[in-house]
Amino acid sequence: MKVHFIAIGGSAMHNLAMALQQKGFTVTGSDDVLFEPSVSRLKKYDLLPAELGWHPERITPDLDAVILGMHARVDNPELLKAQELGLKIYSYPEYIYEQSKNKQRVVIGGSHGKTTITSMILHALKAAGKDFDYLVGAQLQGFETMVKLTHEAPVIVIEGDEYLASPIDRRPKFHLYKADIGVISGIAWDHINVFPTFDSYIEQFELFVQTIQPGGTVFYASNDEVLQQLITANKSVVNKTPYGLPDHEVVNGITSVIYNGQAYKLEIFGEHNLLNLEAAHLVCNSLDITTADYYRYMTTFKGAARRLELLAKNGDTSVYKDFAHSPSKLTATIHAVKQQFPNRQLVACMELHTFSSLNKDFLAEYAGAMNEADAAIVYIDEKTFEQKKMQPYDDQAVKTAFKRDDLKFFNTAESLAVYLESINYFNKNLLMMSSGNFGGIDLNSLSNKVIHKFV
Structure with missing residues (x-):
């Protein structure tokens, strides 16, 4: 497969480029501005563009796919050339779905906590020795890239952003993954440049629930009144399971979760992180990790980068x-x-x-x-x-x-x-x-x- 990235320097974009190269694809890309850590990481994988700028001559009929980043504009010369040639153009969430259609898809949505919940799930799956793919919005300790795509892994865990997919696809990213298991951590108005009213923002989460596949499950934070109302009114034929704070204690500045009379000391703290912990707990139970094992794994979870x-x-x-x-x-x-x-x-x-x-x-x-x-x-x-x-x-x-x-x-x-x-x-x-x-x-x-x- 030959794939070209327009705006390869984006956080998710350059990680997806590296993941596809590791999968055996031939990958090229362009961008008009590049920053660290994208520059060093692309260079390490020999994917750094030789020069900055847009080069429509790189868009050739033999490309199997063009992946368009949000940084590009609708009049981007490479995009126009791809459209002229009739090539298949994907946003990166579309392409993630394309590469995971045959996997069980877990999608973590919500206005806050997405990266942490996703990171917790990945930490537990890795500790349990499970085979999995992923897309997460931060660099995690023990993980080489922020995206992993393989032929073999039966499940993929995706941080599901509600922002727009690409300059020519105005759908929120998390609508495109068609989750089998979904999480909504809470709803608090954001991205007002594309969702100018709170109602228009809330609607995106209603639509997300509708994209969950028949027989699937959505786990949601029961302490969020707006979210509770949305779930109650939602008519999608999916399982709707709430979560709240686990039993816990704080002793000498250390937070522990209490389960079956045992205290599991955590390196994270705060009620919002305990709620994140429970969202990840329910997902991991669905992926055949027992509660006792999950809490044991989480005693070594240090948190996602830049999160407390x-x-x-x-x-x-x-x-x-x-x-x-x-x-x-x-x-x-x-x-x-x-x-x-x-x-x-x-x-x-x-x-x-x-x-x-x-x-x-x-x-x-x-x-x-x-x-x-x-x-x-x-x-x-x-x-x-x-x-x-x-x-x-x-x-x-x-x-x-x-x-x-x-x-x-x-x-x-x-x-x-x-x-x-x-x-x-x-x-x-x-x-x-x-x-x-x-x-x-x-x-x-x-x-x-x-x-x-x-x-």
């Missing part, structure tokens, strides 16, 4: 970074750290970075999201508004939206770093939350300064 990742600690302070950026994720992550360390104050810093989070009409959704933090800090890179061609706003607009007058606001990385380093962190934790990179601040260096400054 511990950067540094001493006896009085811990510094975490987290991917949280939406209102519901902020609330859950802050609550988790406060619950785990009830006797420490929490300095919580988040970056408004995505199109949705920066949109002034959406900003009010953040009301109260940082209330549980003892100190709240919001950062917006002053260049971000310009890059996204959005109208900037000032600190008062942010304070009003978050409904917190004592909130600190910064718009340069330099001023933010200076402020964070000036705080006395005795008996305080620092939580850094963003889907961006805080204007290039070296968080590892910052963390070391934080934990050593007042020792």
